[in-house]
Amino acid sequence: MAIPVKRNRKQVVLLLFMLPATVFFALFAYWPIYGMVMAFQNFSPALGFEKSPWVGLENFQHIFEMPNFLMALRNTLVISSLKILISFPAAIVFALLLNEVTRPLFKKSVQTISYLPYFVSWLIVSGLFYKLLSLEGPLNEVLVSMHLVDKPILFLSDEGLFYPILIFTDIWKNIGWNSIIYLAALAGVDPELYEAARVDGAGRLRQMLHISLPSIKNVIILLFVLTLTSVLSADFDQLYTMGNPSVRKVGEILDTLVLKMLQGGTIRDYSYGAAMSFFKNTIGFVLFLVANYLLNRTQEKGVI
């Protein structure tokens, strides 16, 4: 059956609306992917992609043979896992609890205050916490003056305390912002469902567990799968600014290791950086495909 002319014209108009965004993504997202060829070259800006010599997998070999590569990989996976296990559900719990607040003014105030730290850069946040947790900082002063400790604690030098500090600062900074999408999803839940549940005798907690949570299941799955794609990143900004030599054994991640190794400042840095980026993105992409496949297999709806 032929498509009616009026509908065909509407389709063309819709396609034209999409054109600017398509061109934008094609130019600034897909076209630059060609630059990944740098990972297989000894790239020089003076020679460009066409004339820079091809070195195959040499750059990857150099990266994998770096001392402490395995330590950095382990740290990256541990930190990412901790964030997935703690920070990820924290935003969900926060959104669920905030959704239960009935006073609009209080709810909006809490929401605003909670996502304000998101807009503060990690450079400022790390400076703030370094000051707070330093030997003569306010926290140590309080602990010593209240005789809770005999002498000040070197919080930022303690390997055992580094991960808790990381997770705490990550949650403090991002919980508000990360909860926004869940709150938006919760706002779309039909109120009659809650009404019906109340009639059936369900309390607030049961309503949360059996109505709110299942309603945002798809959003949780989507964000979880997307989080998996950046499992080898572990938030470079945070680790670069919060890390220090005392906690290098637990705080060195792949990105900070590469940055340190490449701070000798040679032109080969472009290729090494591209190789690390290629490696991380490949792993992330594979994890994404695996997670999506498993979701489809378990009859949950995958991302794609």
Added chain:
Amino acid sequence: MLSVRWVFVALVLCILSPMAFAVGQKETAAKASGPVAVTYTSWEEGWEGPIAGKDEVLPEVNKRTGVDVTLKRWIVTSEEDRKRQLALWTSTDSMPEWTFVPSDPYTIDLMNQTGDAGKLWEIGSFVDQLKLDSATQAIEKLNNKFYSSQATGKSYVLSGGYWDPKWTQEVESAQEATLIRKDWLDKNGLGYPKTPDEYYAALKSFRDNIKTVNGKPVIPLVMNENLGGAKYLRAWFFDQADRDGRFRKASDGSYTNAPQIDKLERYVVFMNRLYREGLLDPEVGTIKDAQYQEKMTSGRVGSTGTPWWNMNSYNDAVQSLDPKALYVYFPIPKGEGVSKPVQQWVAPGASGAFVFSKKIPREKVEAAIKVLSYMSSVEGLTLALYGVQGKHWEYDKDKKLAYTKDFMDRTKGDWNAGAQIGVGYYSIGINQSLINSQKALTATDLRPDMIQSRKNLLGTIFTAFEPQDLVPPGPVESAKSSAITSAWNDLQFSAILAKSEAECRSLVKTWPAMWSKLGGDEIVKEKNELMKKAK
């Protein structure tokens, strides 16, 4: 068939075109007979430059040289920003006409690759046009050879200055060293430390006898981020333990930079002891620059390693709390194995470099060389560093160059304020020490901390080029040395922060194997091969 209208248009064009061409030629000819115009793009990273329309030096330079130089300020916010912009210029073949760039290995390497790709002028033939004295000319040629392309041997970079032995012995010899509280030494009846044990005793006396400042405990020794400042202690007391990768002659006549484990061990064990006994700042592993500055200006620190301009600021800050406080550089001690004064600058190098785009004609390059020659003369250096006589400076009663009262009132002695009108900004001349002896003492020179520090250090730091310093790093060294440096820094930290001396020593003993694993032996092999070729 063509219409009459189009025939008429064609006729008009045929008549007008030659006329337009002739006028154009006449304009070009008129331009050619005037001064050569060249744009000078100058790198700025954290300092001021001339404000448009207020430059009082460049017009004078143009008048005296007969070259029409236009300044274009290249302001960058960071090293990464600078590298990005340079990469953009080279990849898009849009290098400015005449550019002043830093002389770090990345930039030199990039400029050489750009030159080999045919985008920069080879400067070999232009060096002879520089009107320099023979000694300066020789060092200029040495620098240019040092900076030449490893692939082709051609030079594209004209160095903008170099570490002159005379310069480092004179005014600037107190550049970077280890500060100590002179007033605290006096209070404890101690002289300047000459050995590690004496240094240890001084730090201990600060902690035990001075104890507190404004109710907070004294910190005998503080380092900046990443053990900033430690290298001076390492150099002075432990004969530059591991010498930051510098090559030395081995007993068999070959060159090596393999770890000298005994000296390294003495250094880290000493620092570890300071750390464990609380004489080294407990926050040495976590300190950030802001915290370091706070500690240094609090009056609680006994010793640190830092450049002289920081010494001035720290003294001003602590003297506002205690007028008798005084940080000075202490004399270079004769530590274990140190048999002669320390060589501070040990490789050829320049403070910056000039490159010329191949897109400009030869005459523009020659015009720029003419300007550089002038700026390297006594007259040109005086104009660049001091400005115009009568307006910015005069001779004092000792016939020395001194800034005028008007200039000092305008700038308050601030270099940046002077640079905004061009004074001090165009210090691109080679061999600035030429006029050092003509300089009157400034307010900075007359400070007690500067007088005492120069007295302590003068004549003890010098430059010596040894043959291995004149051969630039090869591709293996360029590729692998940063990993070795990074691993060495990590080891240094781990050993200094070790909980016991035994742990510290066992960590140090792992260094030779790590150095080899990271390619140290390959670097040594390459160096010796390059040395043979260079002969």
